[in-house]
Amino acid sequence: MTGMERLERGTHPVGAKPAIGWLADHAGQLGMVTVEGPCAGGGAAVEIANPATGVVLARITQAGASDIANAIAGARGAQAGWAALPGFARAGALRAFGAALKAELDLLAVLRSLETGLPWRVTRGRDLPRALDHLHAAARAAEGGRAPGTGRQALGVVGLLSDPLDGPEDWLARAAPALAAGNAAVLHTPPGAALAAFCVAGLARAAGLPGGVFCVLCCEADALATAEGVICPDTPAPGPASGLTIVHADADLDSAVAALDDTLWATGGQKAADATRLLVQEGVAEAFHSRLRDRMARLCPGDPLDQGTDLGPLAHAGALDEFCDVARDEGAEVYRAALPLPETGRYHAPVLLTGLAPAAAAMQSGIRGPVLRSMTFRTLGEAIALAGGMQPARNAWVWSECGATAQTTALALAARKVVVNDGLGSIMPEEPAAFTRPDGMPDVPSGPPAAGTGDGAAASAAARAAQPGWAALDAGARADRLAACAEALAASDPDAAARLCAGAALATMPPSAALLAPGGGLALEIARPHGVIGAILGSDTSAADIASLVAIAAGCGNGLVVSVSSEGPQALSSAIMRGLPEGLVQLLPLTPGRLAAARGLDALWCFCPDADAQTRECATWCADASALRDDAELMRRANRRQRLWLPGG
Amino acid sequence: MPDERARAPLRPVGGDTDPPPPVRNPGLAFDADRIAAIRVNARATASQAHTIATRRPVAPAQEPAWLMRAIALTDLTTLSGDDTPGRVRRLAAKARAPLGPALTGALGPAAEGLHTAALCVYHEMIPAARAALAGSGIPVAAVSAGFPAGLSPFDLRVDEVRRSVAAGADEIDIVISRRHVLLGDWAALHAEIRAFREACGPAHLKAILATGELGSLTDVARASMVAMMAGADFIKTSTGKEPVNATLSVSLTMLRAIRAYEAETGARVGFKPAGGISKAADALSWMALVQAEAGDDWLTPGLFRFGASSLLGAIEKRLGVLVWGHAPAPWQMPMG
Incomplete structure (x- = not known):
């Protein structure tokens, strides 16, 4: 035996044959799956x-x-029958769908890797x-009968918009509960992620899901979002959104560095939730960055279809080098990182930017790619302030071995999902109830409020100033203040006073x-106030209905700006003015359009049948005034959900 | 022959083409703040250890080379109350020629001259081991310092180390006082290991942390750092006598500590998982972890050892399957 030479692992190619076969079988008919009849091909x-080879698939x-x-x-035609099935029958169909998916995981993984360039270890593993x-x-x-629940019904045909590179793990998180609730789902997919989506839709159909109930369209997102007869609930906020990692000085630095393998490098920072931004406490910043650089230099770029590959090619060529020059x-x-990148394919070495302000x-940029942008902070408070000053992150990761520090940080973030001391964390599926509405209530939800100016602006600014202090109060203290308002109102409008009291208690x-x-992990779903809610009411809304709205929205910790008719509920208004913090709740004779255009609303509710299309x-x-008499629905709407994953150990 | 050992205290493998033995770890002054700052998250470490150890499998064509390396990295060990010179001689013969002639022939030139990294015995067996290994270049390692509990009088433990070195041990595997870790007395732990290191003289010191008795990964990382500061040339997971022996989480934690220590001091400290590693696939998992976390340089006997007694037999069987398609017959696997 001679000296100790380097041990080579050898290559582990994954067979692409089944996927190539699938592509050949479907050549010429890709474009629409599960709806009867050929695709008319109205689009381009x-x-x-x-991305690894440039070969057209x-x-x-x-x-x-x-x-x-x-x-x-087609979806509309199928939806009624689907929703009429008992829950266990829908569950059976979903399980059959799952079994079909499970049987073809290898094929799907190869398709995903072929079209996106994501490593097989990520797609399959x-x-x-x-x-x-x-x-x-x-x-x-x-x-379990949780879908859709008594007194509720499915929304109808649900449109689901996906982000470039979104895979089944992203859109099934919404499509599966929507289907469970009795909706038909029409999924939009961008071309770069369409092959696996088509394959899944084919599997769903082959598994016996009624035709039309789940359908995949490769089209422009707007084209589906604005189409007639489809509801797009929970549309992701537009604009750049990227994940954020916060590393405190008392964190397990090595584990935090290694977790970025999963939360950033595995997908090349190309997905909306990827942790492309980093806040690290100044005292450990150098230690953290040097470990990070070391680890980046150990990643294995290569063929996505090799089992040992960490980094695949990028799905889209971005101006990453120019971006780094600007930085x-x-x-x-x-x-x-000085890595041996393959010569063909859009490979890009991982980049760490430090010292940014x-x-x-x-x-500020939302550029996507394997570029991690790092800033330092001095204190917990500063970390929270810096995170609050950035584009809100969709997902956030907090690293600290101190429970109090981790919890305080996590709860101060606006992110929809916060993971403490872990990589991806457990899946946190949507409740099917998110895709239902109370029986008999029309529901046309739409996108987030648009920015603008108007008379509502001053009101919403005042409400925003008052809201944080109000939300920081104990829920019981908020209810007591509202109950005191009700007491003042009791003589003049006992109906409204009673509703105010009841709503406040419920909140x-x-x-x-x-x-x-398992393993002692805790998945928390936390109801948090939105912030400031704008509400547009019809002119004939009763004072008692308004009292419910105010009690529940404010009781949950929100500020509220309500447009009412000019005469308005005077007694209610004055009781609230006297009893609640100044500016928190305002009942104003605003025109719906003006309130809708107000800047700084976190949610906008429209209960006015006469509101114009733009406002809607x-x-x-959007609902009618009957929603104001459904306290449970108001409660559900008055909170946003934040998910917190606290692993055990 | 103490002079000879002083010149070449730790011989890696084979002939003259080998790289020079690594420079020994000089240690650092005790720094309580440095120790207190160490944090390890158990759950994240456990899931990462599993991922890192399994994410890049070895291709079948490469597997024999990896398994032969695993043999070259093994401290063939016998630590039983009924050890005799005869038993040690038999094990020494196995250390010199770990694979039978049939398997060696089938594996070709790569298997020629293959031997284990060391032979690990109790103090009383050192002379027998030295005699049996004379001329082979295979070092003798002795467990010492009140192995396995480490609760005999401190001066006797230091003296045991000294006498083992005098008896001819090239490497000394000491056990630490677990109570120093459990009570957070890091300065006492540092002083203890420092004393053992001084007693070792030219012999290399492996510090056994007995991680199965330390309670948390944070304490494993802290004990690792203290041992390295005190001048340990190797840090080792277990005696093999604790209820829980080497695990991937513990190994990842210790490897990360080794890297942090190298980043701070430039000194390279070796790693020895011991106890419970008995399958060929386990050996490959540990080697994958070491290669990914510490680097290729650690896949050499100067910086990595398996402490194992039954691993060698499992590797022989696996090699047989790889080259012949079936496990070797019992008469093809010389008993150790």
């Missing part, structure tokens, strides 16, 4: 190329307006099993939940 044709005809209309019509978990969770929810001009130190364009019990996971478009919830 796009070529799907393998398929040619897809994008769905045009008539295809979308057909798909929605991590993402697709999570997709399967979502289906099973939804099936259980349907079996360098802004004073950032640019570290680019909050004002730097590089920090002390927000719909938060905790779930114990801005609203996050």
